[in-house]
Amino acid sequence: MAKGYQYKKYTRSKFGSVVYFMFLLLAGAFSVLPLVYCIATSFKPLDELLVYPPRFFVRRPTLTNFIEIPALLGKMTVPVTRYFLNSVFITVVSTLLQIVFASMAAYVLSKSKIKFKTVFFLIIQFSLLYNATTLAIPQYLILTNLHLIDTIWVYILPTLASTTGVFLIKQYIDASIPDTLLEAARIDGAPPFRIYLNIVMPNIKPAWMTILLFAFQGVWSVSPTAGTIYSEELKTLPYVMTSVAAGGLARQGSAMACTVLLLIPPVIVYFVTQSNVMQTMSSAGIKE
Amino acid sequence: MNKSEVKIKKDSVMNNETFIHYMMIAPFALFFFVFTVLPVLYSIVLSFFSYDMLSSPKFAGTANYFRMFVTDDVFWKTALNTLKFAVITGPIGFLISFILAWFINEFNPVVRNILAFLFYVPTLAGNAYFVWQIAFSGDSYGYINSFLLKFGFISEPVNWFSNTTYNMAVLVLIQLWLSMGVSFLANISGLQNSNVELYEAGAIDGIRTRWQELWYITLPSMKSILLFSAVMQIQSSFSIGAIEQALAGYPSTDNSVDTIVSMIGDIGTVRYEMGYAAALSVFLFAVMAITRVLIGKVMDSLGK
Numbered sequence: 001m002a003k004g005y006q007y008k009k010y011t012r013s014k015f016g017s018v019v020y021f022m023f024l025l026l027a028g029a030f031s032v033l034p035l036v037y038c039i040a041t042s043f044k045p046l047d048e049l050l051v052y053p054p055r056f057f058v059r060r061p062t063l064t065n066f067i068e069i070p071a072l073l074g075k076m077t078v079p080v081t082r083y084f085l086n087s088v089f090i091t092v093v094s095t096l097l098q099i100v101f102a103s104m105a106a107y108v109l110s111k112s113k114i115k116f117k118t119v120f121f122l123i124i125q126f127s128l129l130y131n132a133t134t135l136a137i138p139q140y141l142i143l144t145n146l147h148l149i150d151t152i153w154v155y156i157l158p159t160l161a162s163t164t165g166v167f168l169i170k171q172y173i174d175a176s177i178p179d180t181l182l183e184a185a186r187i188d189g190a191p192p193f194r195i196y197l198n199i200v201m202p203n204i205k206p207a208w209m210t211i212l213l214f215a216f217q218g219v220w221s222v223s224p225t226a227g228t229i230y231s232e233e234l235k236t237l238p239y240v241m242t243s244v245a246a247g248g249l250a251r252q253g254s255a256m257a258c259t260v261l262l263l264i265p266p267v268i269v270y271f272v273t274q275s276n277v278m279q280t281m282s283s284a285g286i287k288e
Numbered sequence: 289m290n291k292s293e294v295k296i297k298k299d300s301v302m303n304n305e306t307f308i309h310y311m312m313i314a315p316f317a318l319f320f321f322v323f324t325v326l327p328v329l330y331s332i333v334l335s336f337f338s339y340d341m342l343s344s345p346k347f348a349g350t351a352n353y354f355r356m357f358v359t360d361d362v363f364w365k366t367a368l369n370t371l372k373f374a375v376i377t378g379p380i381g382f383l384i385s386f387i388l389a390w391f392i393n394e395f396n397p398v399v400r401n402i403l404a405f406l407f408y409v410p411t412l413a414g415n416a417y418f419v420w421q422i423a424f425s426g427d428s429y430g431y432i433n434s435f436l437l438k439f440g441f442i443s444e445p446v447n448w449f450s451n452t453t454y455n456m457a458v459l460v461l462i463q464l465w466l467s468m469g470v471s472f473l474a475n476i477s478g479l480q481n482s483n484v485e486l487y488e489a490g491a492i493d494g495i496r497t498r499w500q501e502l503w504y505i506t507l508p509s510m511k512s513i514l515l516f517s518a519v520m521q522i523q524s525s526f527s528i529g530a531i532e533q534a535l536a537g538y539p540s541t542d543n544s545v546d547t548i549v550s551m552i553g554d555i556g557t558v559r560y561e562m563g564y565a566a567a568l569s570v571f572l573f574a575v576m577a578i579t580r581v582l583i584g585k586v587m588d589s590l591g592k
């Protein structure tokens with residue numbers, strides 16, 4: 001993949017490269033400084049949180065803010081393990097089902113001869129435009145009609161049909177799995193589901209790893225649409241963070257500590273999936 | 289076995305196979321219909337009704353649309369704000385994400401991966417935007433205020449989220465911070481995989497600067513990825529609203545940063561005027577669809 005980089009040097013001036021590097025550095029700083037601040041503040045002792053004028057970095061780092069979290073959360077009506085389990089349950093179930101549903105549908109749309117598959121794919125491609133935010137009110141009405149309000153399913157069900165997932169996996173199958181490979185298995189009498197499971201899935205690992213990243217980061221930080229969750233015991237970790245942050249300036253350290261802890265899982269998933277994501281995205285084009 | 293028997297056997301295998309294929313697409317199709325297609329259809333129907341979720345819907349003709357376009361001043365304010373956010377964070381966010389991806393692509397893979405992570409991390413952080421609340425805090429403890437006070441740019445702290453001169457700019461900045469998402473990754477990937485021979489041929493044909501190379505070779509060769517990135521950018525830039533609501537409140541001062549999405553939330557889940565909320569949703573869907581079609585046309589003409 002790095003080969004392009006060698007040839008293109010022809011059109012590059014040294015001065016230009018320095019200017020671009022400076023630009024990247026500035027933009028990069030703008031991008032990460034808020035999070036660096038977040039991490040720095042999570043290690044600040046109380047007097048440094050209240051100092052005026054405020055300081056960006058920490059002078060005498062301490063773990064107090066992290067140690068205080070259980071005590072702070074102990075004051076909540078529901079044990080914090082409950083929020084944690086809710087978040088983990090929602091994230092695991094939704095991510096897993098998104099991958100299974102999207103990859104099965106993508107396989108059928110790419111390799112089967114079922115009717116209307118072209119039209120169906122065009123509809124999916126167009127629906128990439130609309131996400132849960134823009135569909136919130138009608139989805140709320142549908143959840144109400146299905147009597148699902150104030151159940152854990154309001155977090156999960158609306159996310160299950162990932163249009164981005166089907167789109168990216170289908171494009172990847174189109175680009176990487178030749179028909180002849182599947183034809184051989186078909187002649188040997190392998191049923192479609194077996195072909196999907198034993199041949200297609202192992203070969204499109206980059207594609208479903210990509211959906212793993214997008215699904216995970218989407219669901220992990222989700223807050224329910226207004227009006228869909230009332231019960232305290234059905235709330236999730238991002239809600240806990242918000243309520244700690246609401247404690248004002250003195251609680252800032254602990255709020256930041258919560259944010260840092262919440263950021264760890266998606267960052268790990270990002271590093272695990274990164275190279276796969278790049279590979280998948282190269283076939284992500286919309287052709288019209 | 290004679291020929292016709294073979295054919296019958298093959299047919300039944302095909303039918304069985306087709307059946308399994310339908311079964312495999314069914315779970316996605318079901319949830320896609322219930323939570324994406326149905327919401328759009330439902331909104332269109334409901335937009336002609338008056339419905340408060342207590343009594344059954346009453347047919348209202350075009351009353352909701354009349355209210356939206358003619359009598360409701362707030363609608364035009366939020367529509368204009370949505371447009372401002374979309375125009376700035378959409379094309380500018382898209383341009384920045386492309387330029388950053390293009391620059392990043394110049395480096396060796398290790399540096400490239402580190403840089404990509406640095407730009408993508410705000411998207412991963414999800415709820416961390418409230419850090420900006422501290423930076424732009426309205427009292428003198430806010431970083432920006434304390435900095436500006438120290439150097440004498442301002443004489444008293446500015447309330448960044450309620451002051452109508454600044455709040456739009458501040459929120460646009462935060463949205464740009466969050467805008468290096470899926471489209472950014474797609475752009476990096478598209479650039480990495482563009483065809484090397486094209487660049488060699490270009491050099492022979494007299495392409496001398498990186499800008500010429502970008503315009504004549506790179507952009508036309510990754511048109512379809514650019515369209516995907518653009519669609520992702522439209523999706524996110526028109527759904528702006530939640531962060532504005534969290535930081536500036538709803539309604540914000542003179543509705544200065546309220547968007548259609550936050551207005552729909554208020555009309556729907558606070559006032560339970562579902563018919564009107566549906567009409568607003570239909571308007572949003574339509575504007576997004578039109579934008580999508582226009583951008584498809586622009587991309588198509590790229591490099592021609």
